[in-house]
Amino acid sequence: MSTQELVYFIDLGGTLVFAISGWLAASKKQMDPFGASVIAFITAVGGGTLRDLLIGSQPVGWMVDQNYLLMIAGGIGLGFLFKRYLEKLRKTMFLFDSIGIGLFTILGIEKTLSFGLTPVIAVMMGTVSAVFGGVLRDTLANEVPLIFRQEIYATACLTGGILFLVLGQFNVNVDVRIILTVIYIIALRIVSVKYKWSFPTIK
Amino acid sequence: MSTQELVYFIDLGGTLVFAISGWLAASKKQMDPFGASVIAFITAVGGGTLRDLLIGSQPVGWMVDQNYLLMIAGGIGLGFLFKRYLEKLRKTMFLFDSIGIGLFTILGIEKTLSFGLTPVIAVMMGTVSAVFGGVLRDTLANEVPLIFRQEIYATACLTGGILFLVLGQFNVNVDVRIILTVIYIIALRIVSVKYKWSFPTIK
Amino acid sequence: MSTQELVYFIDLGGTLVFAISGWLAASKKQMDPFGASVIAFITAVGGGTLRDLLIGSQPVGWMVDQNYLLMIAGGIGLGFLFKRYLEKLRKTMFLFDSIGIGLFTILGIEKTLSFGLTPVIAVMMGTVSAVFGGVLRDTLANEVPLIFRQEIYATACLTGGILFLVLGQFNVNVDVRIILTVIYIIALRIVSVKYKWSFPTIK
Secondary structure (H helix, E strand, O other): OOHHHHHHHHHHHHHHHHHHHHHHHHHHOOOOHHHHHHHHHHHHHHHHHHHHHHHOOOOOHHHHOHHHHHHHHHHHHHHHHHHHHHHHOHHHHHHHHHHHHHHHHHHHHHHHHHOOOOHHHHHHHHHHHHHHHHHHHHHHOOOOOHHHOOOOOHHHHHHHHHHHHHHHHOOOOHHHHHHHHHHHHHHHHHHHHHOOOOOOOOO | OOHHHHHHHHHHHHHHHHHHHHHHHHHHOOOOHHHHHHHHHHHHHHHHHHHHHHHOOOOOHHHHOHHHHHHHHHHHHHHHHHHHHHHHOHHHHHHHHHHHHHHHHHHHHHHHHHOOOOHHHHHHHHHHHHHHHHHHHHHHOOOOOHHHOOOOOHHHHHHHHHHHHHHHHOOOOHHHHHHHHHHHHHHHHHHHHHOOOOOOOOO | OOHHHHHHHHHHHHHHHHHHHHHHHHHHOOOOHHHHHHHHHHHHHHHHHHHHHHHOOOOOHHHHOHHHHHHHHHHHHHHHHHHHHHHHOHHHHHHHHHHHHHHHHHHHHHHHHHOOOOHHHHHHHHHHHHHHHHHHHHHHOOOOOHHHOOOOOHHHHHHHHHHHHHHHHOOOOHHHHHHHHHHHHHHHHHHHHHOOOOOOOOO
16 A cells, blocks of 8 residues: 555544544534534534635645545444443544544644645645634534634644654655654643643743 | 526525525614615625535626626615514415525526536525525624524425436426425425424434 | 835734734633734734635735735734833724734725625625634634624725725726725724714614
8 A cells, every 4th residue: 555545544543533533522512413424524624624725726636536425424323323332432532533633733834835835824724724623623522622722632633743844854754754753742641641742831 | 588598587586585684684673774785785685606616617606797786785674674574474485485595506507507506506505505505604694604503494395406416316397396496395394394303403 | 115025914913913812802801812812813814814714815925925924923922022112002003903804805805806806895805814813813812703792893804805896997006095995994994983983782
C-alpha cells in the first residue's frame, strides 16, 4: 500500500470517528435521529469544508468522493447501534479522535500547499480542518466549544503541523513524518489532560 | 409560459415568502427595522447561498439577478405594512412556506445536478437550499431552529427531493413532477402537524 | 504615495485596529491567549472573508498577502502588552474603529465592482466587509452583536457607501471621495452616540 493510499484510508477512518463523536454528542442532548445525523455529518465534514471554501477548492471534498458519505453513514449506524458501548470506550475514542485530528491536520496542510499557498497559511488551514468540525458540533449541541475551554486541543494541531513541515525540511520520509506528527499530537494531548495543562486566562 | 419561466416565477415567490417570514420572526423579538431587514434578507437567501458556496457557483445567485433583491424588498415592505394581518394568516403562510420549501428543494437539486454532482448530493443540496435560511432565521432570532425541534420539516424536503428524482427516472413530465413533489411536501407537513408526528428522541 | 498605496496602508491599519478590538473583547471574557488570538483574527478578517466567498475571490484575501497576518499578530501583541492602556483610550479606539469601517466599506465596494457586480450589491458587500468581523467577535464573545443593538453602525456603512458611489458619479477625485466618506461615517457615529439616535423597535 502506498503512502497516498494509507493517508486516504486513514482520512476515511478520521471521518468515521468524527461522525461517531458528533452522533454521541447529539444523543446526549436528546435530539431526534435526524438532528443527530445532521450534527454527525457536520462534525465529520465541517473542518474540511471550511478549508475548501477558503482556499477555493469547490465543489468541496465530500461532494466529489462518495466514500466520505459512506463513512458518515457508517459512523451514524455504529453510533445508533452501539451507543452505550461506545460511550464506555472513552480512552479508545480519545485515541481515535487524536489520530483523526492529526491526520486531518496533515491532509489540510498538504491540500493547502498544493494550491500554492504559504506554509504559514497551510498550518492554519490544517488546524482549521482538524478542529472546526468539533467547534460546530459543540456549538450546535449548545456547549462552549472545546477549543475555547481549557484543553490544549488546537495548539496540538498547530504545533504538530509545524513539526510536520519542519521534518520535511530535513528530508524525512513522508511516512515517518506522518507517524511522528500523529504520535506527537497524541502524546501532547495525553500529557496535557493528565497534568491538566492549560493556558492561564488573560488578566 | 414555459416550465423554466414558471419555476423562475415561483422561485421569486418563495423568496418573497421567506423574506416575510424572516421579518415576522424578527419583529416578534422587538428588533429595529434595520436588524429585521437583515434577518428577512438572510432567511430568503441563506439556503441558496450556502448551496452555491458548496458547489462553487459564485458570485452567488442573488448577486447576479436583481429580481431577488426586489422580492426581498417587497417582502420587507409587506411585512412592515401588513404585519398584524399577515400574522393572522397562519394557514396561508404555512401553505406558501410549504410551496416555497418544495420549490427551493427542486431548484437546488436541478442546480446541483447541472454542476455534474451525484443525485445523492443533489438531494442534500436541495434540502440545504430549502431549510438553511430558516435555520439562520431561528438562530438569529434566538430560537432553537425548527429543524432541530419536533416537526418533520427537513425530512419532507429530503423525501420530496427523492420523489422528484425517482419520478424523473420514469420519464414523468417535469411540470407534473414539480406539482407532485410540492403536493407531497405540503401533504406530509399538514399530516405531520395534525397528527403531531415526530421522531422519538434517542435513548 | 499613490491613492492605491494609501488605501492599502490604511486597510492594513484597519486590520490592526480590528485585531486589537477582538483581543480586548475576548480578554474581558477571561479567555486564554489562544482563544483570544482566534477571536482577534476572526474579527480582523471575518468581513473580508465573507465578501470574498460570496463574490468568488479565492483563495481569500488574507491568504495571499502576508502583511495582513503580520498586522493581526501586531494587534494581538499590542493588545497583550498594552491592554490596560488601550482600554482607557476609548475615544481613540472609537475613532480608529470608525476609520476602519469606513475604509473597509470603500475597499469592499471597489473589489465587488471589479468583479462586474452592480453598485447595489457593491454597497451591500462593502457593509458586510466592514461589519461582519464585529458581528462574529460579539457572537463568539457571547454578546448580542452591536449591529442588532441600538447604535447606528451598519447604517453608517450603507449610507457612507452610497455617498462614495454618488460622489463618483459627479467625477469627484477618489482621494477626496475616500476622505469625505470616512468623515461622514465618523460624524454620523459621533452624532448618533451623542444624541442616542436609534431606530424605534417594530410594534
